[in-house]
Amino acid sequence: MSNAFMSNSNRARVQKFGSLIVLVIILVIVAFAAPNLLRWQALNTLLLDNAPLMLVIVGLTIPILIGCLDLSVAALASFAAICGAMLSPSLGSFGGVLVVLGAAGIGGLQGYLIGRLQIPSFVMTLSALGIFKGLSLFLTSANMVGIKPGMALYDGLAGRTAGIANTVIVVLLVAAILQFVLRFTTLGRNFYAFGSSELATYASGVRRDLVRSIAFAISAACAALAGLMLISQTMFANATIADGMLLPALVGVVVGGTAISGGVGSVFSSLIGAIIAILIRVGVTLSGFPPSSQDVAFGMVILIAVALTTDRAKIGIVK
């Protein structure tokens, strides 16, 4: 089946440079429409506000790179925020570490079950979304949970180093580590191969259940850490604190150029996608539209980005 929109080579070009071009166009528009936004102070605040979202995007890149989908990230971030807040009086900062490790385990389990039970990743993670959301509401009785002040972990996350928010530094650090893994390790090679052709990778002796589990563990750990970043800023958690992140997170990954069909993309390109997603969010608000119309914009952007970058030859049938 041939691509409905463009040839293979054109698509490759869109994937490689499309996100950069979009970013430049958006920046130019911003420079004319709202030049104040490009000042250091404003940018720094923007990044600080959106560091949790950027971290979710960075983590979500990995499951999408292997051709899967993780819809549970935002619900897991909320759940992790609640767990972190509830554990803070008794376990303190150690509670936060526990939450991230636990999330990695839960993510790994999701990845394992996808292979073991032979269910599509979107079904697996959609049910996980429901479970996390329900548990969050149950644990909090739909109320807010405050965190105990003075915890080293949360104070540290809320602080700044050399004028830059520590959360932003953490995001860049995680992104750099993941990019290194993708580029220089056997695991990274297996992620790309898995996304390009799962069967051939499996028939080459790669342990596919393990690779898939690690991919989901990474995205879950990043989502949980993002949840902790949120409560370090707000000092409280509730069951819907990170709910709005799912759509912009998907926008960030696909606009960055990671193909939804897998095998193509990188963490750095997702960072570019993340900045685009953030600017879309701000742009909608600055243009005078109500904040509720953000999701309309995100929905349309996903549609366009996927239409332009999907390799339909690989799918064969579309359901």
Place this chain on the structure above:
Amino acid sequence: MTTALSLAGISKRFGDVLALDDVSVDLKEGEVLGLIGQNGSGKSTLMKIMAGLHRPDSGQISIGSRIVQLRSPLDAARAGIGLVHQEQSLIGSLTVAENLFLDKQSDFARFGLYRWSPMRDEAKRQLAKVELDVDPFTPLGELSFAKRQMVELAKVLTLEELVNGHLVILFDEPTSVLNPPDIQGLFAQIRRIKHRSSVVFVSHRMDEILDISDRVLVMSDGRNVAEREKDRVDVDELYELMVGKQRMDRVKRRPRDAHLSDRKVLEVANMSVPGEVSNVSLSMAAGEILGLIGVHGSGADAVLRTIFGMADKWAGAIQFEGKPLKVDSPAAAVAKGIGYLPSERKTEGMVRNTSVAENAAIAFGWQYGSRLGLVSRQRERGVIESWVAKLQIRTPSIDHQIDLLSGGNQQKVVLTKWLLGNSMKLLMLDHPTRGLDPGARSDLFAAVRELADKGLSILLVGDTLDEVLSLSDEILVMKDGEITASFSDVQASPPSEEELVRAMV
């Protein structure tokens, strides 16, 4: 007898392969024509042309005195030609009646609503034609395979009402998954419908062809090489004709001088895979090339996939290097030093949309990196490039995308993936030359021989007779999941091609 369907000078080409080369056949009314030939001899293509699934490049098809164009299965149906598919074309979640009338439901609908009772009555009448007594509203998926096949036949027979005349019914290997009583049941129905239709029957099995056919047509290398009336069949002659061009050049042949050690690398005892393999035992020495051959569905490929950990359920015992081998995934097999070159190159062999280098390094690249899982592309490159040169893989560089290479070069890259491993013991090749041109084939053969000379054991499922004859030290012939013949010391005293074919069909 008058002619029901006549094909004259039919040719069909797929890319480089001439699948049918000037084939002419006359099918008489009330006749069962048996079509026999090896894999790739063109019988399936011929069937598909009669069924309207392929269009011939040249030649003409006529029914009676009328020349017809069969552009689609619908055209064929209108001309009274129906195909009973090898893989059944019915829908399991619908009822028997709905399946029968799937393409003509409007007969039983009024204002878009089904009228169930006329549909039930009509379905009963159609099922009676094949003596099948089931409730028409049974979901099809609840019937046995043999009964579903009868439903499929009944569906084809509904064409009688449509064309008001003589039918041509095509059976594409209908017996390959049936057990003997069901086969006899099918044959009884074929004999029953003979008086009002002509039948073309394709099978890999000689005994069935001789049992059911009034006339036998042998195909080889895309040509119709013989037609024989049933009472004038000389079976030995048919085997000889089926070999066709797949004869090894016995004059120019250079036998391999293999020094096989007594050390057994692989011993398989009583391997059975449900529906595919039954009670296969074999053993291989280090450096031995063991050739398996059989027609499609013989189970030879399933033996390889089972050893490689890709079978869900199987029974039997495998000893590898003197120890029991327990594999539940390719990863476990690869860890023991076993490699597998799949027959499905495009889906299982190559990692598409990635470079030659990444493909070559996917299985054993880690052996060239550090313990921490870091990849050393520098060290990999040297090894990959030397194999690329040695196997004469034509690629601008090893960073070139594998999809852009020719089929033969792609296959060599997939082979390279296993050659990178420094503890490989057994390499299994599943139809390694499928779709390759003669040059690429002989390159691959040379590489395989050299690997075996260095002590690697090679388990090969061959595509053609000459291929296994010229490469193997020992040959096992498989048919319907069982080993039907074995020939040892093949390099010194090769069996004749006919001996192999006789055990295959």
